[in-house]
Amino acid sequence: MAAGPAGGAARDPGLQPERTRLAWRRTTLSATVAAVLAARQCVADGPADPAGIIGAALSLLVWVAFLAVAHRRMRALAAPRPPGLTPRTATAAAACSLALACFAVALLV
Amino acid sequence: MSDFVRDLRLWFAPRRIREEGETPDYRFSLANERTFLAWVRTALALVGGGFAVDQFLPDLRWGARVGLALALLAAGALCALRAVNHWVRCERAMRRGEDLPVSRFPALLSLAVGAVAATMVLAVLLRRHG
Known part of the structure; x- marks a missing residue:
């Protein structure tokens, strides 16, 4: 473990925690895309459908x-x-x- | 299969995994975590692909569309489950100082994705000429 520069705590020179944090962020973006597609699927039958609203709310959840x-x-x-x-x-x-x-399968079948 | 059930118990028991072996260098654990996240992203992308097939290929016949979407969704669900299982097994192997587990899952997944891609090419071509 290399000591960090003066004043800093010991820090990994390979920036492993940072890379892992960015990996979480990328995964969050993927989850956003999937959730948006799920919500879009739910309200496909028009915005007045109550089942669609519930489905969209669930994917948001x-x-x-x-x-x-x-x-x-x-x-x-x-x-x-x-x-x-x-x-x-x-x-x-x-x-x-x-x-x-599971949600998608329920919507398809 | 009983191995899988035993692994399944580890999923929900954070302490039991810490009881085994000794804690590896935290950087190895973080690398394992990033691999896990990459698999979760793959799962999410497959699920998103399943939604997209259903939403953006409305001209496809119902059977083909739902079949393709279900194949992608099933692959996504398997990927998500397998991500946790592989992460637990790698973590345990690192703690015990054993070799990392090998798996044929990546090969099976690539074959499945290849099959879905080939079906899509056929579907698009047939629609053009049919």
Whole structure:
């Protein structure tokens, strides 16, 4: 572990926490695209359909849940020596994409 | 299959994984986390692709459209599940100092994506000429 420049805490010269934070950000963007497509699918039959509104709200909810998980993890990664990812966070992140997939199947069939 | 069930228990037990072996260099854990995130992105992209096929190919016959969309969505769902499982297994292997797990999943996924792509090419071509 190389010591950082004067005044800074010990910092990884490979910027691993930073790269991991950016990976979370990229994943958030992917989740946004998937959630927008899901919401678009729900309101395809016109804006007056109540089932469509509920579906769009649900996909928004999944998106917000993913944002919350990613935000918490990105804050934890701001530490110079961040703690490891917990299985719960990993499962929550994967569950959000799984929820969107199940959602899509329900809309198709 | 029983291996999978045992791994499944690790998903929800954050402490049990810490009891095994010793904590590896945090940079290795972060690299494992980035790999996990890359798989989640792949899953999200496949799910998005499934939605997109259904929304942006309205001229396709119903069967072909829903079939393609379902194939992409199933691949996305599998990818998301597999992302967590692979992450847990890698984490445990690093803690125990074992070799990282190998898997044929990437090969199967590429074959499935290739098959979907070929079907789409056929569908577009047939529509042009038919």
